[in-house]
Amino acid sequence: MKRIAATLLVALALAAGIAVVTVQVLAARSYADVPLPEVRSSTDPVVIERGAYLVNAVAHCPACHLPQGEAKSYGPLSRPQLVGGHRWDLPYGTVYSANITPSMRFGIGAWTDGEVARVIRTGVRRDGSLSPFMVLGVGDIADDDLSAIVSYLRAQAPVDRAAPQSEYNFAGRAALAFFLRPKQGLPALADAPRSEASVERGRYLVHGPANCAGCHSPSASLGAQAPLLSGGIPAFDEDEPGMETVAPNLTPDPATGVIYHWSEDDFVGRFRGGRVVPGSPMPWEAFFAMTDTDLAAIWRYLRTVEPIRHEVGPTHRAVGANP
Ligand code: HEC
Ligand code: HEC
Incomplete structure (x- = not known):
């Protein structure tokens, strides 16, 4: 009887151990093979201005990419520096938004256009890791709007300040391992003419x-x-x-x-x-x-x-x- 109980315990511990390792390995999986969108940034002021409208108004990037407090109190028509650091305490861990100014060290200065476009479209970062907030918080954006957004981000002043790193606990890593996948842009969402309220x-x-x-x-x-x-x-x-x-x-x-x-x-x-x-x-x-x-x-x-x-x-x- 005792021996059976002991065997069961060992089996359970082994199963739990395997589960923990599986979660760790799967959560750390790389999606670096997800293709980079064919998006090129532009220095055309008209394109940058359209990007400004998309980033600051429609796609509301400042709502997440500004520190606590500032995200809800910035002037509605202002164009704040997107320094990140907004903190969310969740059952999955503590998540901070990233600095997305073109700082070479702390922002997206060293990322290619395709890499910036990919994280916005699919949630896959430059290093192949998945950002849950980018997967869940951003909708499907058409190619020309995506390039306008990247063009605007590139045209900003760099802010050389680090945003804290997100930390996911076991539940967060399990969600990353089993539930979250890179977002797949819906091809059905073609852009309609912008000038009409259709x-x-x-x-x-x-x-x-x-x-x-x-x-x-x-x-x-x-x-x-x-x-x-x-x-x-x-x-x-x-x-x-x-x-x-x-x-x-x-x-x-x-x-x-x-x-x-x-x-x-x-x-x-x-x-x-x-x-x-x-x-x-x-x-x-x-x-x-x-x-x-x-x-x-x-x-x-x-x-x-x-x-x-x-x-x-x-x-x-x-x-x-x-x-
Ligand atoms: C990040 C989450 C979020 C997004 C994105 C969002 N909403 Fe809301 N919305 C809410 C919540 C929560 C409320 C209820 C609290 C409030 O009124 O602010 C709300 C309230 C509303 C209301 C009711 C306001 C009132 O006075 O009763 C309308 C209308 C609305 N949203 C429309 C929209 C439209 C249209 C969009 C897209 C352009 C949108 N929402 C995007 C979360 C969101
Ligand atoms: C719902 C909140 C939310 C919204 C909306 C959002 N982001 Fe993010 N974004 C994040 C968080 C949080 C991260 C940090 C990665 C993580 O831990 O998930 C991030 C990461 C990024 C990154 C990768 C930078 C890095 O170093 O990891 C880029 C680029 C980015 N966001 C651009 C944008 C743009 C452009 C918009 C608007 C179109 C936007 N984001 C809207 C929350 C958001």
Whole structure:
């Protein structure tokens, strides 16, 4: 009896050991063979200016690439230096955003255009490691927009300051090993003409660079087949302990769609109104700088999606208040 128990214990310990080693090895796997997008940066001021709009407004890179506090208080029309250092304390570890100024030592100064474009499109870094935040937090961006973004980043002043390294615990490494994969840009998201507030343009923005769908869909961010845009999952309020926020249902459902009773002017006007909930992750500061045309395009697209009945409850509430 004793011997059987001992054998079982040894077997269990061995299995656990194998599991730990498997997680370590898989989490450290390199994706360096993921191809670099064929994207070239440009010094054309028109392209750089379009990149400025994409980075600072639509794709809201400053929401993550500025230190705590600054990310939600920078002037909506300012173009801050993207020095990184935003810190997230998560069950998976402590994550810091990177310095993405063209500093040779501390930023992306030494990266090629293709390497910068690849981490934005797929989440794969220069060294082949995977960045979970870049996989989950950035939408699919068309080639010419991607090159405008890289062109803008290149045209910035370098800031020679190191952002702290992210540290993933066992749960984080397990997620990296088994769940997260490089993002694969959806070929269906071709860019529509920028000058028109068309439904196609709105679809591209919502599922692409503005990534509204990422936050406003239940676990869409984990790649599950979730009903798109029917509301997000609750997240801890970064600024107010004990509180949580949840992204509302954006589908045109008469009963539960938050914007069902709004007009196009109400919708655009809401974005000009800016932040109401201080700790909300919604990047109001960035979206404030979006053009009327792009906001109208988003509105027109949202009116065409399938209405889904899904009540998320109050969007800012005490943790657990809405089980
Ligand atoms: C949801 C938050 C988030 C958003 C939005 C975001 N990033 Fe990041 N990004 C990160 C984090 C965090 C890292 C650091 C890597 C890690 O540990 O995941 C990173 C890494 C990077 C890197 C690689 C640098 C390095 O040294 O690893 C580049 C380049 C980059 N981001 C560019 C961008 C651009 C351009 C945008 C806007 C289009 C953007 N990011 C939007 C969170 C974000
Ligand atoms: C990083 C996550 C995130 C992203 C990206 C995001 N949202 Fe939100 N959104 C939220 C959260 C959380 C709330 C609820 C708290 C608040 O109102 O700020 C919200 C609220 C809203 C509201 C309701 C505001 C009100 O006054 O009731 C609208 C409308 C909205 N988002 C539309 C959008 C659109 C359109 C996009 C893309 C252009 C978008 N969101 C992108 C997280 C996000």
